[in-house]
Amino acid sequence: MSNQTATSRAEMPKAANPVLDRRTVENANRNLLKHLKPGLSVLDVGCGSGAITRGMAERVGPQGRVVGIDPSETLLLQARQQSGELPQLKFQTADVYDFETAEQFDLVTCARVLQWLARPEEALARMAKWVKPGGVLAVLDYNHEKVEWMPEPPETMKKFYGAFLKWRQEAGFDNAIADHLKDQFLRIGFEKITIEPQFEISQKSEPTFVETSRIWSEVAHLRGPQLVKDGYISEEDRTAAIEDYNRWIATTGESMQLYLLAVEGQKNG
Secondary structure, eight states, X not given: OXXXXXXXXXXXXXXXXXXXXXXXXXXXXXXXXXXXXXXXXXXXXXXXXXXXXXXXXXXXXXXXXXXXXXXXXXXXXXXXXXSOSXXXXXXXXXXXXXXXXXXXXXXXXXXXXXXXXXXXXHHHHHHHHTEXXXXXXXXXXXXXXXXXXXXXXXXXXXXXXXXXXXXXXXXXXXXXXXXXXXXXXXXXXXXXXEEEEOOXXXXXXXXXXXXXXXXXXXXHHHTHHHHHHTTSSOHHHHHHHHHHHHHHHHTTOOEEEXXXXXXXXXXXX
């Protein structure tokens, strides 16, 4: 597949994205909380609509500095509108491959982004350059091959999910990127590496179960039209997956777990 295919498939649909909007540094990037101290400088690669980035800026305070980069003008417009007046926070239109800066940061972070890149190790090597000696590179990402539902979701959703993984894989994306990060960190020269499971678990007993387990209905709603257009699934199967899965959530669904790892490396000082 060409780079162009990867780029077009990775592009966020322009519709409102409830998944991005409900994420905060506390609920969706908590691996960073131990690092975020007043005065810290941070680069957030693939910041999206900036909800998590704003939380970082609040924690490093006015004496700190946070730069968020993302290739999507649409998402950055949203990020600027929602970030309020934080002098320590700046957003810039760029992707990891074309961003240029002479600056180095105490912390370079990248959450749920490498799963959408066809050349993740090249991206990691670029990010490593922007980390100060003694600073930290922190990556958070999924292994989509290890999602777990209890009980099994409807056949229509399993069919959609299989098509989603194939569509991603054939664009050059690594569906199991989380489990490959440690080796990639080693290859780009990091030695002190920590791995923390950050599994996202939705359980029926929790008030947020409907909202969080619905992520796959939202993927079928937002990304599904791309799969239909690219010939991976029919429109009928896409809409059936959404309806049947929403019914599963409302009736028999007990839990859904996403396999997410935080992998961090300290740059040799």
